[in-house]
Amino acid sequence: xxxxxxxxxxxxxxxxxxxxxxxxxxxxxxxxxxxxxxxxxxxxxxxxxxxxxxxxxxxxxxxxxxxxxxxxxxxxxxxxxxxxxxxxxxxxxxxxxxxxxxxxxxxxxxxxxxxxxxxxxxxxxxxxxxxxxxxxxxxxxxxxxxxxxxxxxxxxxxxxxxxxxxxxxxxxxxxxxxxxxxxxxxxxxxxxxxxxxxxxxxxxxxxxxxxxxxxxxxxxxxxxxxxxxxxxxxxxxxxxx
Amino acid sequence: xxxxxxxxxxxxxxxxxxxxxxxxxxxxxxxxxxxxxxxxxxxxxxxxxxxxxxxxxxxxxxxxxxxxxxxxxxxxxxxxxxxxxxxxxxxxxxxxxxxxxxxxxxxxxxxxxxxxxxxxxxxxxxxxxxxxxxxxxxxxxxxxxxxxxxxxxxxxxxxxxxxxxxxxxxxxxxxxxxxxxxxxxxxxxxxxx
Numbered sequence: 001x002x003x004x005x006x007x008x009x010x011x012x013x014x015x016x017x018x019x020x021x022x023x024x025x026x027x028x029x030x031x032x033x034x035x036x037x038x039x040x041x042x043x044x045x046x047x048x049x050x051x052x053x054x055x056x057x058x059x060x061x062x063x064x065x066x067x068x069x070x071x072x073x074x075x076x077x078x079x080x081x082x083x084x085x086x087x088x089x090x091x092x093x094x095x096x097x098x099x100x101x102x103x104x105x106x107x108x109x110x111x112x113x114x115x116x117x118x119x120x121x122x123x124x125x126x127x128x129x130x131x132x133x134x135x136x137x138x139x140x141x142x143x144x145x146x147x148x149x150x151x152x153x154x155x156x157x158x159x160x161x162x163x164x165x166x167x168x169x170x171x172x173x174x175x176x177x178x179x180x181x182x183x184x185x186x187x188x189x190x191x192x193x194x195x196x197x198x199x200x201x202x203x204x205x206x207x208x209x210x211x212x213x214x215x216x217x218x219x220x221x222x223x224x225x226x227x228x229x230x231x232x233x234x235x236x237x238x239x240x241x
Numbered sequence: 242x243x244x245x246x247x248x249x250x251x252x253x254x255x256x257x258x259x260x261x262x263x264x265x266x267x268x269x270x271x272x273x274x275x276x277x278x279x280x281x282x283x284x285x286x287x288x289x290x291x292x293x294x295x296x297x298x299x300x301x302x303x304x305x306x307x308x309x310x311x312x313x314x315x316x317x318x319x320x321x322x323x324x325x326x327x328x329x330x331x332x333x334x335x336x337x338x339x340x341x342x343x344x345x346x347x348x349x350x351x352x353x354x355x356x357x358x359x360x361x362x363x364x365x366x367x368x369x370x371x372x373x374x375x376x377x378x379x380x381x382x383x384x385x386x387x388x389x390x391x392x393x394x395x396x397x398x399x400x401x402x403x404x405x406x407x408x409x410x411x412x413x414x415x416x417x418x419x420x421x422x423x424x425x426x427x428x429x430x431x432x433x434x
Contacts, residue, residue: 038409041419042381044355045362047272048281050288055263058289059256065297066254 134231141217244309252299263292266310269383270317276378277321279367287320307392314383314393318375325371358419365415373408376401 082090242258244265250258267288274284291313295302302312366374372394379390380401391401413420 035409037420038412038416039381041358041416042362042366042377042412044358045276045366046359047275047382050267050271050281050285054285054289055260055267058263058292059260061289061293062251062256062259062296065293 136228136231138223138225138228140225141219141222245304248295248299248302248309251296259292259296262295266313267292269310270313273314273378273383274317274321276366276382277318277371277375278324279363283321283324287317287324290320291316311389311392314379314385315395318393322371361416361419365412368415369408369411373404373411376404377408377412380405 242261244262247258247262247265251262270291271284271288274287275281278284278287294316295313302309306312307315366377369377375394376390379385379393380387385393387398387401387405391398394401396404
């Protein structure tokens with residue numbers, strides 16, 4: 001606030017105008033006269049006329065503003081004013097992004113690359129696969145625990161053998177009574193030769209039974225379990241051992 | 242054709258409409274800029290920029306808010322204020338010497354007195370604060386109403402009136418010698434006669 005205004009505000013309202021001008025309050029007609037005089041005096045300051053070529057220059061700029069260059073030309077001529085700290089930060093960020101992009105573009109991650117380098121070279125080896133199949137079968141036969149199944153299995157054979165043996169035995173007895181001179185043991189001893197049948201390699205005779213029979217078990221290829229040679233064939237089928 | 246229609250055509254590239262618009266307002270805008278800045282070159286530059294900005298951004302003008310003349314005055318005022326802020330309101334002496342002289346009179350003494358009075362008035366007006374100066378220029382020189390001046394400067398009418406009153410009081414003091422009541426102008430006229 002100016003000193004003049006401050007002093008004016010300190011005065012009573014009706015004395016303000018007088019206090020500002022320094023003399024008794026005058027009427028508003030005097031102010032109007034002063035304003036008219038002032039206005040007339042202000043007219044003494046005349047403004048010059050604008051330059052003649054101002055219109056031409058403005059018209060040229062108007063044409064330039066209306067004509068829009070192609071987008072690619074404007075893009076090439078475009079300017080961007082950026083404060084230096086902002087430009088430096090943007091440049092650093094751009095460089096960091098470029099480095100990351102280049103590393104990502106060149107190949108896998110370093111750990112994966114080292115693991116790949118340590119891996120041996122791949123060699124193609126043809127493995128001969130045997131076509132033959134060797135199957136070893138072990139058959140266990142126990143004399144004491146000859147089961148009912150085995151008994152039933154061999155009973156049919158025994159019945160057949162007993163019928164054959166009895167028939168031959170009867171024939172041998174007839175021969176004896178007819179003067180052959182041989183008793184029952186002799187007939188028994190000569191039975192295989194007389195019958196011409198193949199005698200079993202291992203068997204037993206049931207002397208108590210009226211009709212004895214023999215177990216037909218071929219033990220020719222028998223091998224004990226501890227003497228078995230297990231041959232494992234690789235590259236076999238899944239279900240083979 | 243109204244200013245609004247001319248502006249529409251000019252914004253579409255019509256040179257004739259633009260020139261018509263320019264010729265219609267250039268003198269008043271130039272005078273206003275000149276009295277605000279005190280320099281013919283700066284006034285031309287401000288007027289030029291004002292018209293170019295009008296064509297480049299015609300949408301900035303809203304006919305519902307004010308007339309185009311008021312809008313152009315406000316644009317010149319803003320550009321002049323920008324110049325004053327940038328250059329601190331200082332102008333070189335050479336520019337003052339290059340300024341065109343006042344209207345020529347037949348009598349040399351009268352011409353001399355008018356030139357002197359013109360120079361004194363110019364100094365007094367340029368010595369005013371910018372807010373008071375623009376009100377004086379708009380009301381006293383451009384003969385706008387208080388409401389129009391208030392719309393241009395973006396203030397209330399009472400504020401404009403107050404600024405005008407203070408500006409007149411300052412001018413009266415600065416130009417007291419030329420008032421008849423003080424005998425300055427009256428004695429000079431007597432001498433001329």
